[in-house]
Amino acid sequence: MSAVIANNTYWMNNMSNPKIWTHKGTFLLAAVGSAVGLGNLWRFPYLAGENGGGAFILVYALTIAAVGIPILIAETLLGRASRKSPIMGMKDLISANNSHPAWKTIGWMGALAAFIILSFYSVIAGWAIHYSGLMFSGSLSGASAEVISSGFDELLASPGLLVLYHSIFMGVSILIVGMGIHKGIENGLRFMMPALFIILMVVVIYGAIEGDLSAALNFLFTFNIEDLSLEGWLDAMGQSFFTLSLGMGAIMAYGAYMSPESSLTRTAISIAIVDTLIALLAGVAIFSLVFGQGLEAGQGPGLMFVTLPLAFADLPGGGMLGGVFFVLVIGAALTSAISLVEPVAGYFIEQFKISRPKAVALMGGGCWLLGLLTVFSFNIWSSGTITHDLFGKSPFDVLEFMTNIMMPLGGVLIALFVGWSLSRDMVKAQMMTTAIWLSCWQVLVRYIAPTAVTFVFLRTLLPEGTGYYLPTLGAVVIVASFAIPHKFRSQD
DSSP, X not given: OHHHHHHHHHHHXXXXXXXXXXXXXXXXXXXXXXXXXXXXXXXXXXXXXXXXXHHHXXXXXXXXXXXXXXXXXXXHHHHHHHOSOHHHHHHHHHHHHTOOGGGGHHHHHHHHHHHHHHHHHHHHHHHHHHHHHHHHHTTTTTOOHHHHHHHHHHHHTOHHHHHHHHHXXXXXXXXXXXXXXXXXXXXXXXXXXXXXXXXXXXXXXXXXXXXXXXXXXXXXXXXXXXXXXXXXXXXXXXXHHHTTTTXXXXXXXXXXXXXXXXXXXXXXXXXXXXXXXXXXXXXXXXXXXXXXXXXXXXXXXXIIIIIHHHHHHTXXXXXXXXXXXXXXXXXXXXXHHHHHHHHHHHHHHHHHOOOHHHHHHHHHHHHHHHHHHHHHHTTTTSSSSHHHHHHXXXXXXXXXXXXXXXXXXXXXXXXXXXXXXXXXXXXXXXXXXXXXXXXXXXXXXXXXXXXXXXXXXXXXXXXXXXXXHHHHHHHHHHHHHHHHHHHHHHHO
Protein backbone atom coordinates (compact mmCIF):
# COMPACT_ATOMS: atom_id res chain seq x y z
CA MET A 1 0.00 0.00 0.00
CA SER A 2 2.87 2.36 0.83
CA ALA A 3 4.30 1.83 -2.66
CA VAL A 4 0.95 2.82 -4.19
CA ILE A 5 0.78 5.98 -2.09
CA ALA A 6 4.39 6.84 -2.97
CA ASN A 7 3.76 6.37 -6.68
CA ASN A 8 0.60 8.45 -6.66
CA THR A 9 2.28 11.18 -4.62
CA TYR A 10 5.17 11.20 -7.05
CA TRP A 11 2.82 11.55 -10.00
CA MET A 12 0.76 14.31 -8.36
CA ASN A 13 3.89 16.30 -7.50
CA ASN A 14 5.01 16.17 -11.12
CA MET A 15 1.60 17.35 -12.31
CA SER A 16 2.32 20.73 -10.69
CA ASN A 17 5.33 21.25 -12.96
CA PRO A 18 4.53 24.39 -15.02
CA LYS A 19 6.57 23.22 -18.04
CA ILE A 20 3.67 21.96 -20.14
CA TRP A 21 2.48 22.88 -23.61
CA THR A 22 0.25 25.96 -23.66
CA HIS A 23 -2.36 24.14 -25.77
CA LYS A 24 -3.41 20.49 -25.47
CA GLY A 25 -3.03 19.95 -29.20
CA THR A 26 0.61 21.05 -29.28
CA PHE A 27 1.91 17.62 -28.31
CA LEU A 28 0.09 16.22 -31.34
CA LEU A 29 1.76 18.81 -33.58
CA ALA A 30 5.13 18.20 -31.92
CA ALA A 31 4.95 14.41 -32.21
CA VAL A 32 3.72 14.55 -35.82
CA GLY A 33 6.49 17.04 -36.58
CA SER A 34 9.03 14.64 -35.10
CA ALA A 35 7.56 11.68 -36.99
CA VAL A 36 7.19 13.39 -40.38
CA GLY A 37 10.62 13.47 -41.93
CA LEU A 38 12.61 12.32 -44.92
CA GLY A 39 11.44 8.71 -44.47
CA ASN A 40 7.85 9.76 -45.12
CA LEU A 41 8.87 11.43 -48.35
CA TRP A 42 11.40 9.06 -49.88
CA ARG A 43 10.83 5.62 -48.29
CA PHE A 44 7.25 4.82 -47.25
CA PRO A 45 5.50 5.59 -50.59
CA TYR A 46 8.02 3.49 -52.52
CA LEU A 47 7.71 0.57 -50.09
CA ALA A 48 3.94 0.68 -50.45
CA GLY A 49 4.02 0.75 -54.24
CA GLU A 50 6.60 -2.03 -54.60
CA ASN A 51 4.96 -4.36 -52.07
CA GLY A 52 1.39 -4.67 -53.22
CA GLY A 53 0.08 -1.12 -52.79
CA GLY A 54 -3.10 -1.40 -50.77
CA ALA A 55 -2.01 -4.81 -49.42
CA PHE A 56 1.14 -3.24 -47.94
CA ILE A 57 -0.84 -0.32 -46.51
CA LEU A 58 -3.27 -2.76 -44.84
CA VAL A 59 -0.40 -4.71 -43.26
CA TYR A 60 1.25 -1.46 -42.26
CA ALA A 61 -1.98 -0.30 -40.58
CA LEU A 62 -2.23 -3.57 -38.66
CA THR A 63 1.40 -3.45 -37.52
CA ILE A 64 1.24 0.21 -36.55
CA ALA A 65 -1.84 -0.62 -34.44
CA ALA A 66 -0.20 -3.62 -32.77
CA VAL A 67 3.39 -2.35 -32.54
CA GLY A 68 3.82 1.37 -33.19
CA ILE A 69 0.90 2.83 -31.25
CA PRO A 70 1.39 0.72 -28.07
CA ILE A 71 5.07 1.71 -27.85
CA LEU A 72 4.23 5.33 -28.71
CA ILE A 73 1.78 5.37 -25.79
CA ALA A 74 4.40 3.80 -23.52
CA GLU A 75 7.13 6.30 -24.41
CA THR A 76 4.79 9.26 -24.04
CA LEU A 77 3.64 7.86 -20.69
CA LEU A 78 7.23 7.78 -19.42
CA GLY A 79 7.75 11.41 -20.36
CA ARG A 80 4.52 12.65 -18.80
CA ALA A 81 4.96 10.58 -15.64
CA SER A 82 8.47 11.92 -15.02
CA ARG A 83 8.10 15.50 -16.33
CA LYS A 84 11.84 15.44 -17.08
CA SER A 85 14.31 14.71 -19.85
CA PRO A 86 14.69 11.03 -20.78
CA ILE A 87 17.89 10.51 -18.79
CA MET A 88 16.76 12.25 -15.60
CA GLY A 89 13.18 11.05 -16.03
CA MET A 90 14.20 7.40 -16.13
CA LYS A 91 16.33 7.90 -13.04
CA ASP A 92 13.32 9.24 -11.10
CA LEU A 93 10.92 6.59 -12.40
CA ILE A 94 13.34 3.81 -11.46
CA SER A 95 13.61 5.23 -7.94
CA ALA A 96 9.84 5.64 -7.57
CA ASN A 97 9.15 2.07 -8.70
CA ASN A 98 12.12 0.37 -7.01
CA SER A 99 13.22 -0.91 -10.41
CA HIS A 100 16.64 -2.23 -11.38
CA PRO A 101 19.16 0.57 -12.14
CA ALA A 102 19.95 -1.05 -15.50
CA TRP A 103 16.72 0.44 -16.85
CA LYS A 104 18.57 3.78 -16.96
CA THR A 105 19.87 2.47 -20.29
CA ILE A 106 16.58 3.60 -21.85
CA GLY A 107 17.26 7.27 -21.16
CA TRP A 108 20.92 7.22 -22.08
CA MET A 109 20.40 5.19 -25.25
CA GLY A 110 17.57 7.44 -26.41
CA ALA A 111 19.61 10.59 -25.87
CA LEU A 112 22.66 9.11 -27.61
CA ALA A 113 20.56 7.97 -30.57
CA ALA A 114 19.04 11.45 -30.89
CA PHE A 115 22.52 13.02 -30.78
CA ILE A 116 23.94 10.75 -33.47
CA ILE A 117 20.88 10.92 -35.74
CA LEU A 118 20.80 14.71 -35.65
CA SER A 119 24.48 14.85 -36.59
CA PHE A 120 23.92 13.15 -39.97
CA TYR A 121 20.29 14.21 -40.45
CA SER A 122 21.46 17.82 -40.52
CA VAL A 123 23.91 17.08 -43.32
CA ILE A 124 21.28 15.31 -45.44
CA ALA A 125 18.73 18.08 -44.80
CA GLY A 126 21.36 20.50 -46.07
CA TRP A 127 21.10 18.89 -49.48
CA ALA A 128 17.50 20.13 -49.67
CA ILE A 129 18.72 23.69 -48.99
CA HIS A 130 21.04 23.38 -51.98
CA TYR A 131 18.29 22.06 -54.26
CA SER A 132 15.73 24.63 -53.19
CA GLY A 133 18.20 27.30 -54.32
CA LEU A 134 18.81 25.54 -57.64
CA MET A 135 15.07 25.20 -58.25
CA PHE A 136 14.11 28.76 -57.42
CA SER A 137 16.99 30.13 -59.51
CA GLY A 138 15.91 28.09 -62.55
CA SER A 139 19.32 26.47 -62.84
CA LEU A 140 17.84 23.03 -63.48
CA SER A 141 15.14 24.05 -65.98
CA GLY A 142 15.44 21.77 -69.01
CA ALA A 143 18.47 20.00 -67.57
CA SER A 144 19.24 16.48 -68.79
CA ALA A 145 19.42 13.37 -66.62
CA GLU A 146 23.21 13.38 -66.92
CA VAL A 147 23.49 16.99 -65.78
CA ILE A 148 21.23 16.48 -62.77
CA SER A 149 22.89 13.22 -61.75
CA SER A 150 26.39 14.67 -62.06
CA GLY A 151 25.23 17.76 -60.15
CA PHE A 152 24.28 15.62 -57.17
CA ASP A 153 27.63 13.84 -57.31
CA GLU A 154 29.40 17.20 -57.42
CA LEU A 155 27.49 18.36 -54.33
CA LEU A 156 28.57 15.28 -52.38
CA ALA A 157 32.15 15.77 -53.54
CA SER A 158 32.23 19.33 -52.17
CA PRO A 159 32.96 19.31 -48.40
CA GLY A 160 32.84 23.11 -48.27
CA LEU A 161 29.26 23.29 -49.54
CA LEU A 162 28.14 20.40 -47.33
CA VAL A 163 29.62 22.05 -44.23
CA LEU A 164 27.92 25.34 -45.13
CA TYR A 165 24.47 23.78 -45.51
CA HIS A 166 25.02 21.58 -42.45
CA SER A 167 25.89 24.71 -40.44
CA ILE A 168 22.84 26.63 -41.65
CA PHE A 169 20.41 23.82 -40.85
CA MET A 170 21.96 23.10 -37.45
CA GLY A 171 21.98 26.80 -36.62
CA VAL A 172 18.26 27.20 -37.35
CA SER A 173 17.45 24.10 -35.29
CA ILE A 174 19.47 25.41 -32.35
CA LEU A 175 17.89 28.85 -32.62
CA ILE A 176 14.33 27.48 -32.44
CA VAL A 177 14.93 25.16 -29.48
CA GLY A 178 17.12 27.72 -27.69
CA MET A 179 14.25 30.21 -27.64
CA GLY A 180 12.41 27.96 -25.20
CA ILE A 181 9.59 25.44 -24.97
CA HIS A 182 6.82 27.95 -25.66
CA LYS A 183 8.41 30.80 -27.64
CA GLY A 184 10.66 28.51 -29.67
CA ILE A 185 9.42 24.94 -30.10
CA GLU A 186 5.69 25.49 -29.58
CA ASN A 187 5.33 28.67 -31.63
CA GLY A 188 7.58 27.25 -34.33
CA LEU A 189 5.53 24.07 -34.66
CA ARG A 190 2.21 25.92 -34.65
CA PHE A 191 3.45 27.84 -37.70
CA MET A 192 5.49 25.18 -39.51
CA MET A 193 3.11 22.22 -39.38
CA PRO A 194 0.09 23.96 -40.98
CA ALA A 195 2.43 25.60 -43.50
CA LEU A 196 3.93 22.25 -44.44
CA PHE A 197 0.48 20.72 -44.93
CA ILE A 198 -0.55 23.62 -47.19
CA ILE A 199 2.64 23.25 -49.24
CA LEU A 200 2.06 19.52 -49.53
CA MET A 201 -1.47 20.05 -50.81
CA VAL A 202 -0.20 22.59 -53.37
CA VAL A 203 2.31 20.03 -54.67
CA VAL A 204 -0.37 17.30 -54.72
CA ILE A 205 -2.68 19.51 -56.82
CA TYR A 206 0.19 20.47 -59.12
CA GLY A 207 1.13 16.80 -59.53
CA ALA A 208 -2.48 15.90 -60.33
CA ILE A 209 -2.64 18.60 -63.02
CA GLU A 210 0.79 18.25 -64.61
CA GLY A 211 1.62 14.62 -63.79
CA ASP A 212 0.03 11.19 -64.06
CA LEU A 213 -2.30 11.00 -61.07
CA SER A 214 -3.94 7.71 -62.10
CA ALA A 215 -0.57 5.95 -62.40
CA ALA A 216 0.42 7.19 -58.94
CA LEU A 217 -2.86 6.06 -57.40
CA ASN A 218 -2.56 2.63 -59.04
CA PHE A 219 1.04 2.30 -57.83
CA LEU A 220 0.15 3.19 -54.23
CA PHE A 221 -3.33 1.81 -53.66
CA THR A 222 -4.09 -1.08 -56.02
CA PHE A 223 -4.52 -4.14 -53.79
CA ASN A 224 -1.98 -6.67 -55.09
CA ILE A 225 -1.61 -9.29 -52.39
CA GLU A 226 0.57 -11.44 -54.68
CA ASP A 227 3.24 -8.70 -54.66
CA LEU A 228 3.45 -8.66 -50.86
CA SER A 229 6.28 -10.99 -49.85
CA LEU A 230 7.33 -11.88 -46.33
CA GLU A 231 10.09 -9.31 -46.68
CA GLY A 232 7.37 -6.77 -47.48
CA TRP A 233 5.64 -7.68 -44.23
CA LEU A 234 8.91 -7.09 -42.38
CA ASP A 235 9.37 -3.74 -44.13
CA ALA A 236 5.85 -2.75 -43.04
CA MET A 237 6.61 -3.79 -39.47
CA GLY A 238 9.90 -1.90 -39.41
CA GLN A 239 8.36 1.20 -40.99
CA SER A 240 5.52 1.18 -38.43
CA PHE A 241 8.15 1.51 -35.69
CA PHE A 242 10.66 3.90 -37.24
CA THR A 243 8.09 6.30 -38.71
CA LEU A 244 6.86 7.36 -35.25
CA SER A 245 10.33 8.46 -34.01
CA LEU A 246 10.30 5.82 -31.28
CA GLY A 247 13.29 4.82 -29.19
CA MET A 248 15.33 8.01 -29.57
CA GLY A 249 14.09 10.08 -26.63
CA ALA A 250 12.19 12.69 -28.65
CA ILE A 251 8.69 11.44 -27.80
CA MET A 252 9.64 11.02 -24.15
CA ALA A 253 11.07 14.55 -24.06
CA TYR A 254 7.95 16.03 -25.67
CA GLY A 255 5.71 13.90 -23.46
CA ALA A 256 7.20 15.62 -20.42
CA TYR A 257 5.37 18.79 -21.49
CA MET A 258 2.06 17.07 -22.31
CA SER A 259 -1.12 18.19 -20.54
CA PRO A 260 -2.20 15.77 -17.76
CA GLU A 261 -5.77 15.88 -19.11
CA SER A 262 -4.88 14.70 -22.63
CA SER A 263 -5.64 11.10 -23.58
CA LEU A 264 -2.51 9.12 -24.39
CA THR A 265 -4.46 6.66 -26.53
CA ARG A 266 -6.42 9.15 -28.62
CA THR A 267 -3.34 11.28 -29.14
CA ALA A 268 -1.20 8.31 -30.21
CA ILE A 269 -3.84 7.12 -32.69
CA SER A 270 -4.16 10.66 -34.10
CA ILE A 271 -0.38 10.90 -34.53
CA ALA A 272 -0.25 7.59 -36.42
CA ILE A 273 -3.16 8.57 -38.70
CA VAL A 274 -1.79 12.02 -39.53
CA ASP A 275 1.73 10.68 -40.09
CA THR A 276 0.44 7.99 -42.46
CA LEU A 277 -1.85 10.45 -44.28
CA ILE A 278 1.04 12.83 -44.92
CA ALA A 279 3.23 9.98 -46.19
CA LEU A 280 0.52 8.84 -48.61
CA LEU A 281 -0.18 12.38 -49.84
CA ALA A 282 3.55 12.85 -50.40
CA GLY A 283 3.59 9.61 -52.35
CA VAL A 284 0.70 10.75 -54.56
CA ALA A 285 2.46 14.05 -55.25
CA ILE A 286 5.90 12.56 -55.90
CA PHE A 287 4.88 9.63 -58.08
CA SER A 288 2.36 11.68 -60.08
CA LEU A 289 5.29 13.82 -61.16
CA VAL A 290 7.69 10.91 -61.64
CA PHE A 291 5.30 8.78 -63.72
CA GLY A 292 4.04 11.82 -65.59
CA GLN A 293 7.55 12.32 -66.94
CA GLY A 294 7.98 8.65 -67.79
CA LEU A 295 10.58 8.08 -65.06
CA GLU A 296 11.10 4.99 -62.91
CA ALA A 297 9.93 4.78 -59.29
CA GLY A 298 12.69 4.77 -56.70
CA GLN A 299 13.48 5.61 -53.11
CA GLY A 300 16.07 7.33 -50.97
CA PRO A 301 18.37 10.18 -52.02
CA GLY A 302 18.24 9.09 -55.66
CA LEU A 303 14.48 9.69 -55.78
CA MET A 304 14.65 13.00 -53.93
CA PHE A 305 17.72 14.62 -55.47
CA VAL A 306 17.97 13.07 -58.95
CA THR A 307 14.62 11.71 -60.15
CA LEU A 308 12.40 14.49 -58.78
CA PRO A 309 14.58 17.40 -60.00
CA LEU A 310 14.55 15.69 -63.41
CA ALA A 311 10.75 15.51 -63.26
CA PHE A 312 10.46 19.20 -62.34
CA ALA A 313 12.99 20.23 -65.00
CA ASP A 314 10.63 19.88 -67.97
CA LEU A 315 7.34 20.83 -66.32
CA PRO A 316 5.71 24.26 -66.74
CA GLY A 317 6.50 26.29 -63.65
CA GLY A 318 8.59 23.35 -62.49
CA GLY A 319 11.40 25.50 -61.13
CA MET A 320 9.10 27.42 -58.80
CA LEU A 321 7.10 24.36 -57.71
CA GLY A 322 10.31 22.38 -57.32
CA GLY A 323 11.64 25.06 -55.02
CA VAL A 324 8.41 24.97 -53.02
CA PHE A 325 8.68 21.19 -52.77
CA PHE A 326 12.20 21.38 -51.38
CA VAL A 327 11.03 23.96 -48.85
CA LEU A 328 8.60 21.24 -47.77
CA VAL A 329 11.50 18.80 -47.45
CA ILE A 330 13.50 21.31 -45.39
CA GLY A 331 10.51 21.99 -43.14
CA ALA A 332 9.81 18.30 -42.58
CA ALA A 333 13.46 17.75 -41.70
CA LEU A 334 13.48 20.77 -39.40
CA THR A 335 10.45 19.67 -37.36
CA SER A 336 12.18 16.33 -36.84
CA ALA A 337 15.51 17.95 -36.00
CA ILE A 338 14.21 20.19 -33.22
CA SER A 339 12.74 17.13 -31.52
CA LEU A 340 16.20 15.55 -31.55
CA VAL A 341 17.82 18.52 -29.83
CA GLU A 342 15.50 18.43 -26.81
CA PRO A 343 16.44 15.08 -25.14
CA VAL A 344 20.11 15.97 -24.66
CA ALA A 345 19.59 19.70 -24.10
CA GLY A 346 16.99 18.91 -21.42
CA TYR A 347 19.50 16.70 -19.64
CA PHE A 348 22.14 19.44 -19.63
CA ILE A 349 19.62 21.90 -18.17
CA GLU A 350 18.49 19.56 -15.39
CA GLN A 351 21.82 18.00 -14.50
CA PHE A 352 24.18 20.97 -14.75
CA LYS A 353 21.69 23.80 -14.03
CA ILE A 354 22.72 25.82 -17.07
CA SER A 355 20.48 28.05 -19.15
CA ARG A 356 18.53 26.67 -22.09
CA PRO A 357 20.48 28.69 -24.72
CA LYS A 358 23.79 27.36 -23.36
CA ALA A 359 22.50 23.78 -23.15
CA VAL A 360 21.13 23.89 -26.69
CA ALA A 361 24.34 25.48 -28.02
CA LEU A 362 26.39 22.75 -26.33
CA MET A 363 24.19 20.01 -27.81
CA GLY A 364 24.13 21.62 -31.25
CA GLY A 365 27.86 22.28 -31.30
CA GLY A 366 28.63 18.67 -30.47
CA CYS A 367 26.23 17.46 -33.17
CA TRP A 368 27.77 19.85 -35.69
CA LEU A 369 31.24 18.45 -34.99
CA LEU A 370 30.06 14.84 -35.22
CA GLY A 371 28.27 15.73 -38.44
CA LEU A 372 31.63 16.44 -40.06
CA LEU A 373 32.20 12.67 -40.10
CA THR A 374 29.17 12.38 -42.37
CA VAL A 375 30.26 15.32 -44.53
CA PHE A 376 33.69 13.81 -45.16
CA SER A 377 32.26 10.31 -45.68
CA PHE A 378 30.98 11.42 -49.08
CA ASN A 379 34.30 12.84 -50.30
CA ILE A 380 37.73 12.89 -48.66
CA TRP A 381 36.92 9.93 -46.35
CA SER A 382 34.97 7.91 -48.90
CA SER A 383 37.59 5.17 -48.59
CA GLY A 384 40.71 4.27 -46.66
CA THR A 385 39.39 5.22 -43.21
CA ILE A 386 39.60 3.19 -40.00
CA THR A 387 35.90 2.34 -40.27
CA HIS A 388 36.42 1.10 -43.82
CA ASP A 389 39.30 -1.08 -42.65
CA LEU A 390 37.38 -2.46 -39.64
CA PHE A 391 33.81 -2.70 -40.91
CA GLY A 392 33.93 -2.08 -44.64
CA LYS A 393 31.76 0.98 -44.07
CA SER A 394 32.20 4.76 -44.18
CA PRO A 395 31.94 6.74 -40.90
CA PHE A 396 28.41 7.77 -41.95
CA ASP A 397 27.41 4.14 -42.55
CA VAL A 398 28.72 3.20 -39.10
CA LEU A 399 26.78 6.01 -37.41
CA GLU A 400 23.60 5.05 -39.24
CA PHE A 401 24.07 1.39 -38.34
CA MET A 402 24.52 2.29 -34.67
CA THR A 403 21.22 4.18 -34.60
CA ASN A 404 19.47 1.32 -36.42
CA ILE A 405 20.48 -0.81 -33.43
CA MET A 406 19.78 1.69 -30.66
CA MET A 407 16.31 2.77 -31.80
CA PRO A 408 14.63 -0.67 -31.91
CA LEU A 409 16.52 -1.80 -28.81
CA GLY A 410 15.34 1.32 -27.01
CA GLY A 411 11.77 0.70 -28.16
CA VAL A 412 11.83 -2.88 -26.87
CA LEU A 413 13.18 -1.75 -23.48
CA ILE A 414 10.55 1.00 -23.23
CA ALA A 415 7.77 -1.52 -23.88
CA LEU A 416 9.13 -4.02 -21.36
CA PHE A 417 9.80 -1.40 -18.68
CA VAL A 418 6.34 0.15 -18.92
CA GLY A 419 4.67 -3.24 -19.30
CA TRP A 420 6.42 -5.04 -16.45
CA SER A 421 8.38 -2.71 -14.18
CA LEU A 422 6.21 0.39 -13.88
CA SER A 423 3.57 0.08 -11.16
CA ARG A 424 0.03 -0.61 -12.34
CA ASP A 425 -1.23 2.36 -10.31
CA MET A 426 1.11 4.77 -12.07
CA VAL A 427 0.15 3.30 -15.44
CA LYS A 428 -3.58 3.56 -14.67
CA ALA A 429 -3.18 7.15 -13.47
CA GLN A 430 -1.50 8.12 -16.74
CA MET A 431 -3.66 6.07 -19.11
CA MET A 432 -7.01 7.29 -17.72
CA THR A 433 -8.92 4.72 -19.78
CA THR A 434 -11.28 1.79 -19.47
CA ALA A 435 -10.20 -1.46 -17.83
CA ILE A 436 -10.79 -3.36 -21.08
CA TRP A 437 -8.52 -1.14 -23.20
CA LEU A 438 -5.91 -1.00 -20.43
CA SER A 439 -5.75 -4.81 -20.39
CA CYS A 440 -5.58 -5.00 -24.20
CA TRP A 441 -2.85 -2.38 -24.35
CA GLN A 442 -0.83 -4.16 -21.66
CA VAL A 443 -0.96 -7.40 -23.67
CA LEU A 444 0.31 -5.51 -26.72
CA VAL A 445 3.05 -3.64 -24.88
CA ARG A 446 4.17 -6.64 -22.82
CA TYR A 447 4.16 -9.36 -25.47
CA ILE A 448 3.19 -8.47 -29.04
CA ALA A 449 5.06 -5.19 -29.68
CA PRO A 450 8.41 -6.11 -28.05
CA THR A 451 8.41 -9.55 -29.72
CA ALA A 452 7.78 -8.01 -33.16
CA VAL A 453 10.42 -5.29 -32.78
CA THR A 454 12.95 -7.75 -31.34
CA PHE A 455 12.37 -10.02 -34.35
CA VAL A 456 13.08 -7.17 -36.80
CA PHE A 457 16.07 -6.10 -34.67
CA LEU A 458 17.59 -9.59 -34.72
CA ARG A 459 16.98 -9.90 -38.46
CA THR A 460 19.06 -6.73 -38.87
CA LEU A 461 21.93 -8.08 -36.79
CA LEU A 462 22.09 -11.66 -38.04
CA PRO A 463 23.89 -12.46 -41.32
CA GLU A 464 21.91 -12.64 -44.55
CA GLY A 465 20.53 -16.08 -45.27
CA THR A 466 19.95 -16.84 -41.60
CA GLY A 467 16.24 -17.31 -42.24
CA TYR A 468 13.33 -16.60 -39.92
CA TYR A 469 13.50 -19.41 -37.38
CA LEU A 470 16.47 -18.11 -35.38
CA PRO A 471 15.28 -14.48 -35.00
CA THR A 472 11.78 -15.73 -34.13
CA LEU A 473 13.14 -18.02 -31.42
CA GLY A 474 15.45 -15.29 -30.15
CA ALA A 475 12.61 -12.74 -29.94
CA VAL A 476 10.36 -15.14 -28.03
CA VAL A 477 13.13 -16.10 -25.60
CA ILE A 478 14.11 -12.49 -24.90
CA VAL A 479 10.55 -11.31 -24.22
CA ALA A 480 9.76 -14.44 -22.18
CA SER A 481 12.85 -13.82 -20.03
CA PHE A 482 11.19 -10.62 -18.83
CA ALA A 483 7.63 -11.92 -18.67
CA ILE A 484 8.11 -15.18 -16.76
CA PRO A 485 9.98 -13.77 -13.71
CA HIS A 486 7.47 -10.94 -13.36
CA LYS A 487 4.58 -13.40 -13.62
CA PHE A 488 6.02 -15.52 -10.81
CA ARG A 489 6.76 -12.42 -8.76
CA SER A 490 3.17 -11.21 -9.08
CA GLN A 491 1.90 -14.60 -7.86
CA ASP A 492 4.11 -14.57 -4.73
